[in-house]
Amino acid sequence: MADMNNLSRREFLGLSLKSIMALMALGFPKKLLAMTGLDGYKMEEHLWGYGIDVDKCIGCGRCVDACKVENNVPDEPFFFRTWVERYAERKGEKVEVDSPNGGRDGFPDLKNKKELVKSFFVPKICNHCEHPPCVQVCPVGATYKSPDGVVLVDPGYCIGCRYCIQACPYGARYLHPKKHVADKCTFCYQRITKGLEPACVQACPTKTRIFGNLKDGNSPINKFIKAKKVLVLKPDLGTRPKIFYSGIDKEVR
């Protein structure tokens, strides 16, 4: 090893070259692997699906919080990638629905509990439709469905026309107040491609939220769909959602 304080020009250049090669050997192939999907994640072997077992939800809002933290969703109560709604039916009255701050801080106590017929929580999230109307209307193709069935937005390409927000029947999209582009749930794509669950699924203390690969017969989502009678939201619109609900009531849209 040359004396570091007295490097000749030749030694300095040689050392620099070696360092760069070492860095490339360590870092570059990893990037290359990730780009080609050779790091273990094979897009074509996956089709992501998501289940919600409404009877299990306690409305704690941990999922909403986890999502906001994991995905840097703006804090204000106007921007949600996932939220929780509460339905309360009283004798002889219309169903009352609320979702204060998207349910992030839990829910205040219901009034007139004696009059209550039933009450339940419904977590909501992008339905990652098989026929996503948001993708259909995007004028530049900035929002797209990936081969593994996740509807994503390219924030470097979105022009912010908001047509997709209008086209979404589920209110799952918002315009990011700082980036001025459409934003939405990605199933935590940065996590699921590494074998992790979406943040909301991991944060749920009651296993209300179920996630998995629809192409894998033994995945939690396939087990859930087999074991329960599941519904999707607004099936009449032909969007073919991939969020499957068990236990929702007639008022839920």
Next chain:
Amino acid sequence: MEIIEMLYKLLPLVQGFIYPNEIELHWGLLIVLYPYITGLVAGAFILASLARVFNVSEVKPTYRLSLLTALAFLLVATLPLLAHLGHPERAFEIFFTPKLDSAMAMFGFVYAWYLMAVLLLEIWFDYRADFVMWSKTERGLKKWFYKILTLGVNNISAGALELDEKIGRAITVIGIPSAFLLHGYVGFIFGSVKANPWWSTPLMPIIFLMSAMVSGIAAVMLIYMVTQWLRRKIIDMKCLDTIGLYLFNIFVIDFSLEMLDLIHRIYEAEESFDIISLMMRSNLFWTQFVGQILVGTLVPISLLGISFFFSAKPGARKKLYFISSILTLLGIFAMRWNVVVGGQLFSKSFLGFTTYKLNLIGAEAYIAAAIAVLPLFILAALLYLLPPWEEENR
């Protein structure tokens, strides 16, 4: 951030339950202006083509005025869209990398086709002989301006003029379906959104088209009367009566279609009907029932009807036409408002409403106001540079 402050002010105004992402109403005043302006373009052009293609000689005095009106509004038609984009600097992606099954992506091409291939060409062929003459008679800057506009084609022989006329006619023939396409297509942008029951109807393109013709004809009628008064020239009553009759007829068709849509909704009473009928009775009462239907449609149709059926005197007819055209323009604006804003007031959960307040939208209101008056200045400049008046040209 301005938007966040506004949303906090809107939060307590929410009625019932709406999805939390729905508090922000995404297409506001600017997007109300967009179909209004393109509608004026299409309507004015169709009035112009009446004279040229269908040989309705009575409306000849407004032929060039209609074309220039269409151009003045067409030039600003994209501004409200551009001003509304989150990333206006990426607007040209719509042209360069369009997604072909997106209704919105095609607007750029329809617009460009209409502006470049139809309107500018038609105006050029119609004015070509005048350009040549003005380039000889005018002085200074104006002389050069017209010289450039001739594009070096100085032949004004009888044969050349006949060819101009033929080509101009051919362009108009192409132009009519193009104008239909331009505005019917704007209707499709809304009518094809299946998530929104207020918009989603196959009647939307045809209603947009009819209302476009109504507004464009009313606009040219008003502009014709005002410019004649300003120039202290006599109003050609034959021309005005014919325009008024067309306005009346098309307005009746337009209104019938809108009522057909409404009756259909009431009779079918689908899932969304409860929230929509509540909206029409409360949030949209003033802008739809009073503004659009009563003041903006029934009153002008009645006034026009009175002027025909009771054969009012010319002086009275002028007044009736004047008032009707203003009310019509307001009524169609209200219609655009009720479609665009109304379609976003109710939640897609069908359980509640958000609000839209002009005093809370801040800069958007000023930008929209500027865009709304800009075509009038452009039209004034066009009228100065390309005088359309018959008596001076022919």
